[in-house]
Amino acid sequence: MSGATETxxxxxxxxGMTRRSFHKFxxxxxxxxGLGPLAASSIANALExxxxxxxxxxxxxxxxxxxxxxxxxxxxxxxxxxxxxISLDYDDTIMAAAGHQAEAILEETRxxxxxxxxxxxxxxxxxxEGGMFCIDGGKPFVEKLRSMAEESMAIIAWGTxxxxxxxxxxxxxxxxxxxxxxxxxxxPIIKVPGCPPIAEVMSGLVTFITTFGxxxxxxxxxxxxxxxxxxxxxxxxxxxxxxxxQFVEEWDDEYARKGYCLYKMGCKGPxxxxxxxxxRWNGGVSFPIQSGHGGFGCSEDGFWDKGSFYDRLxxxxxxxxxxxxxxxxxxxxxxxxxxxxxxAAITAVKRMTHKPDRAPHKSKPS
Amino acid sequence: xxxxxxxxxxFGYIRFAHFSAGYVLSIGFLLRIYWALIGNARAMQIxxxxxxxxxxxxxxxxxxxxxxxxxxxxxxxxxxxxxxQLAMFFMFTQTITFMxxxxxxxxxxxxxxxxxxxxxxxxxxxxWPNSQxxxxxxxxxxxxxxxxxxxxxxAVVREDACRAGASLL
Numbered sequence: 001m002s003g004a005t006e007t008x009x010x011x012x013x014x015x016g017m018t019r020r021s022f023h024k025f026x027x028x029x030x031x032x033x034g035l036g037p038l039a040a041s042s043i044a045n046a047l048e049x050x051x052x053x054x055x056x057x058x059x060x061x062x063x064x065x066x067x068x069x070x071x072x073x074x075x076x077x078x079x080x081x082x083x084x085x086i087s088l089d090y091d092d093t094i095m096a097a098a099g100h101q102a103e104a105i106l107e108e109t110r111x112x113x114x115x116x117x118x119x120x121x122x123x124x125x126x127x128x129e130g131g132m133f134c135i136d137g138g139k140p141f142v143e144k145l146r147s148m149a150e151e152s153m154a155i156i157a158w159g160t161x162x163x164x165x166x167x168x169x170x171x172x173x174x175x176x177x178x179x180x181x182x183x184x185x186x187x188p189i190i191k192v193p194g195c196p197p198i199a200e201v202m203s204g205l206v207t208f209i210t211t212f213g214x215x216x217x218x219x220x221x222x223x224x225x226x227x228x229x230x231x232x233x234x235x236x237x238x239x240x241x242x243x244x245x246q247f248v249e250e251w252d253d254e255y256a257r258k259g260y261c262l263y264k265m266g267c268k269g270p271x272x273x274x275x276x277x278x279x280r281w282n283g284g285v286s287f288p289i290q291s292g293h294g295g296f297g298c299s300e301d302g303f304w305d306k307g308s309f310y311d312r313l314x315x316x317x318x319x320x321x322x323x324x325x326x327x328x329x330x331x332x333x334x335x336x337x338x339x340x341x342x343x344a345a346i347t348a349v350k351r352m353t354h355k356p357d358r359a360p361h362k363s364k365p366s
Numbered sequence: 367x368x369x370x371x372x373x374x375x376x377f378g379y380i381r382f383a384h385f386s387a388g389y390v391l392s393i394g395f396l397l398r399i400y401w402a403l404i405g406n407a408r409a410m411q412i413x414x415x416x417x418x419x420x421x422x423x424x425x426x427x428x429x430x431x432x433x434x435x436x437x438x439x440x441x442x443x444x445x446x447x448x449x450x451q452l453a454m455f456f457m458f459t460q461t462i463t464f465m466x467x468x469x470x471x472x473x474x475x476x477x478x479x480x481x482x483x484x485x486x487x488x489x490x491x492x493x494w495p496n497s498q499x500x501x502x503x504x505x506x507x508x509x510x511x512x513x514x515x516x517x518x519x520x521a522v523v524r525e526d527a528c529r530a531g532a533s534l535l
Contacts, residue, residue, distance in 0.1 A: 164495075219479065220488055221495055229479045245367045245376030271475075271498040301495035314502040325502045329509020336513040340520040343433075347524060350435055 008047040008210060022047075029207045032200050032279065034226050046211040053210045054109055054117040056148060057091035060141045061134050061168045061177050062123025065196040066159040067093055072282045073199030089117070092136075103137050106144075110151050118209060119152035119187075121145065121180055123161045124169065128176030142183060154188045154215055155180060156205065160298055163191035163223075170304035181222065188215055191222040195298035198279045201227045221301075223273065232269040232295050235277040238262065256292060266310035267294030274299040385473060392466045408445035412454040422448055450521065457514040461507055468504045472497065 012022060026047070027040040071094075090105050092098075097105060109117055126133035131140030149155055157180045160166040168177040181189050192205060205224055208216050216224040233239065241247070242261040249255060249264060263270070269277070272295055276287040288295050294310070297303045307315030313324040323331075367374055402409045416422050429449035431437040446454060467487055474484030475497060494500050 220492060225479065231475060234476070234478075240371035243378040243381075244371040244374035245378075245380070246371060246374065247367075268498065271496065271501060297496070297498065300498065303496070306496065306498050312498075312501070313505060314499050316502070316506075325505035325509065329506055329512065333509055333512045333516065336516050340516055344520065344524065346435060347528070351528075 006052050007049060008052050011052060029204055032204045033208055043207060043211045046213075047207075050210065050213070053206070054089050054113045055120055055206065056089055056106065056109055056117055056152075057093075057120045057122065058141075058145060058148060059092055059136070060121060060123030060125050060145065060161070061175070062159065062161050064093060064122070066122045066202070067091075069194075069196035069281060070199050070202050073203055106148065110148060114151045116153055117151075118154055118156060118206075119148050120156040120158055121162045122158040124165060124177050124179055125183055126168070126175035126177045127183070128174070133175040133177075145180075145183065149184045149187055152187060154190065154209075155184060157181070157189055157191045157193075157222075158202065159197050160193045160195040160303070163193035163299075164301045164303075166195060167304050170302070189222055190215060190218060190224060193223065193228075193299035194274055194276075195296075195303075196281075197299070198227075198275055198281060199283075200279045201275055219273075227275045228273045228299075230273070230275075232272050232274055232277045232289070236269055236289060237277065238289060259292075262289060262292075262294040263312070265294045266308060266312055268297030268300070268303075268309075269295040272297040272300050388466075388469045388473070391462070392470070395462055395466060411446050411451050412459050415451060415455045425449075426452060453514070453517070457510060458518075461510045461514065465504065465507045465511070468500050468507070472500055472504060 009022065013019075023040070023044060026044040030037070030039040030043055033039070089109055090102065092102060095102060095105075123134075125131060125140070125142035125145050127142060131142035134141040136144050157163045161168065161177075162180045165173075165177055165179045168175060169179070181191070190205065192201060194201070201224075204227070205216065208224075208226075216226055219225045219228060221228075233242075236242070238259060238261045241259070242263055246258075246260040247255065247264040248260050248262050251265070261267070267289065269289060276295070277289065280287045280290070296309055297306070300306075307313070307324065311324060313326060315324055316328060367376055399413070402413050425448035428437065429447050432439070433449070445451075468490060470483045471487040471490035474481050474487055477483050479488070490500060491497060494503075
């Protein structure tokens, strides 16, 4: 454990980072947060003077892809600096301490930085059977989460697991896995969905909180607006093909090779809020659409339960058989059409058979 | 669709037609609501269904019998008959309201979170956080309108034909 007055800057200097790369990191982060050019210096100033923000990183039911994404961020300094910032306190996956030593750090942070530490949660707690499906340090994870959340300043819900539930909460959800905001209701929760979330989004968020000492503006669904206010579709580099009406029709057709829009192949870009088309993963290497596959919609609620990844419409299971809206609608319209036709035919027959009744009436006066 | 993306705008025009139609529908629907307020008693029919009145259900029952060829005479009244009123309210008024709301919510996603469309209709995404669901329901809504239009136009033509002395049959 380091002292409360230790700054972010002193930590990274001790680790051998140059001042030059520190400033590179500051300007890169300012840019990715969408702040003006002057913000870089205020970020630098904050990181040099403000006490380091203690972060506790817990792991529930998860696959560690958030951590994996995080350590592959574009700028090496982001990884090193922020990992030192976090691992110095607690992250059971990458910290040196283990067992009772590690658990002691939790208690220490909880007491020493009461109300001042950020609780980052990767994964989520299963609630069924008293939370027995995820045991951490000999206790159900949900208990650890509740006790650490109690004294925290805010909670960061890393990834789709913590934000929405992800695959372990997909139907029928046997373990009763629930997103963080269903378990902790009295603390501000920042959702950083994505499976995994983008490294620069994660580091940018932590830097923002450190720099400004407050939480960023959140949108209606609790996500930081600076990274989740636009859909992938809005910034997609294939967007011009969408507007032009140029679509990939088959996976191996000419249009796929030309890099046309993947909308018809079920791309979830138009319904997914994430920064993937702007920032991409693994140090800006790629994202699904760039690799020729539609977006998965991994940062959206219940993305495992929305039917095929290759279909634009959600599967509707209420009708017994799995159909989508168009199939159901077409069938309904067909049934209605046939009924109308049959009814018209009966009306016609009725009228014809009734004619003899009326004919005498009409013919009588003549 | 071949050629450079910069030289084509087909889907853009399709989307433009869709959005324009949506605006025309919305403004027309607002006008219809206004008409319901200042128009005659029957102008209110498709917004106001007295489900709790016994005589209402008696008339509905009569209309069902009329459409099932079980009675010779339809209740002759000006405006919608009771069954039609029921259908108009549940199939048309409610569906159009739903389509206008979800339509503007989805439009707001493209227009941006600062747009008035998103500010006014963004609450839809508190009900369905994943907008893919809203897309799906918006699709299904269209099919409800298709089914409604089929029955509606048929009923109008049939009514005309049967009342005006078999001019169409």
